């Protein structure tokens with residue numbers, strides 16, 4: 001008997017079906033005058049026969065951009081229980097592409113007991129509105145979890161139990177978390193069953209700050225800045241600022257900007273969002289992308305000067321006429337029919353407007369090779385809180401590379417390398433390349449590599465010298481030419497003066513010099 005009762009309680013669904021059947025029978029058999037009477041009490045009857053409460057947790061609620069946090073937490077929470085109890089499971093490889101994480105499959109049910117109270121979790125999905133014969137999942141299918149429990153325990157379940165589920169679920173997510181590298185999808189994949197604005201791969205970059213070649217003091221400063229940021233939740237809320245920080249990394253190609261971003265992600269254990277701006281169509285798309293990022297992440301926009309024409313230059317006349325009506329400083333990607341309409345103001349809005357407060361603990365990193373080309377509005381303090389210059393390899397940086405690549409702390413060739421590095425510019429990427437052993441047969445690979453580097457540095461120095469000489473020569477020739485032109489103009493003026501012509505020569509020649517008024521051909 002106990003067994004039967006237990007099974008009955010375990011299947012509240014079948015009870016509902018029974019009640020529905022009875023209700024239909026009542027409607028059919030009862031005389032009309034009794035019906036209203038019965039209807040009046042049916043509610044009470046149902047709640048007596050079926051004293052359960054159900055709560056539904058949708059994966060995507062109405063008009064919401066993001067996956068519901070509650071749904072994700074429940075999914076994680078149930079993954080522990082479900083793997084031992086549910087019969088149909090879904091498997092996914094998560095941590096470091098090694099461990100398997102199991103979760104409940106659709107239309108599966110698990111029973112749980114919390115402080116002696118029984119409850120049921122079921123996963124399901126709403127059927128599509130339009131019935132089509134296709135094996136692919138329909139666009140409007142919606143997945144959800146349903147929690148069923150006895151109404152006597154309402155307060156306890158809604159209060160402490162659900163809190164417990166959310167907390168546990170989030171903790172499990174952190175434990176299982178495989179860091180990801182996201183990249184934005186094209187708009188076509190944004191809707192439908194698999195709607196995803198970002199797609200990802202596991203992020204497994206070996207870069208660390210320890211192996212990053214740069215001045216130790218500067219490195220220390222950056223590490224401190226990042227660590228302090230990540231521990232300052234309360235501080236940010238106290239001063240009323242969104243918990244985010246902007247970094248601008250600039251420097252010539254090959255100086256380690258991308259490498260530093262990877263090192264940052266590894267240091268803080270953050271996800272990376274590599275935002276390719278050229279494939280974002282407009283500001284709305286940009287906003288949607290940013291809102292769909294998770295906290296504890298770094299949003300990267302590489303080569304910002306190339307992604308957008310953010311140089312603050314005036315647009316060409318033709319372009320200007322075309323979008324006269326859009327008063328925004330609309331930035332157009334040249335050469336394409338389908339122009340990117342992400343504007344500078346749109347980007348700034350996303351960085352520090354109201355939208356930036358959706359989600360917390362985020363870094364925004366911009367990289368560029370030409371910092372001087374960027375619009376000052378983009379890089380002012382508060383927007384880009386920290387500007388980090390990555391430049392050519394100095395001796396301190398070289399020492400890090402020598403340690404990494406050759407396991408050398410000191411060497412008699414270090415002195416000449418130091419001198420050469422002071423005299424010439426070489427990027428850490430080039431230095432690193434020269435430190436890679438070129439053959440496996442040498443007895444002393446360290447010395448061979450250092451000699452290699454010295455040679456490369458000397459060549460670079462020589463090339464730089466030749467280039468500088470050439471430039472000097474060109475400069476000299478230019479100055480000479482200008483000098484001659486000036487002389488010619490001066491001669492002309494004198495001629496005019498002596499011929500009694502009334503000209504305010506100083507003013508006019510200055511204007512001519514500046515090209516404001518065309519130069520007159522020298523009189524013969």
Ligand SMILES: Nc1ncnc2c1ncn2[C@@H]1O[C@H](COP(=O)(O)OP(=O)(O)OP(=O)(O)O)[C@@H](O)[C@H]1O
Pocket residue numbers: 211212213214251252253254255256257258259260369428429430432
């Ligand atoms: N400071 C550095 N420390 C260690 N390795 C470096 C450093 N800078 C460059 N490298 C090496 O050089 C390669 C290129 O560096 P990276 O891609 O980070 O340059 P970048 O500054 O992002 O260049 P770009 O402006 O072209 O994107 C990397 O694979 C890395 O191993």
Ligand SMILES: [Mg+2]
Pocket residue numbers: 257258259302
């Ligand atoms: Mg790079």
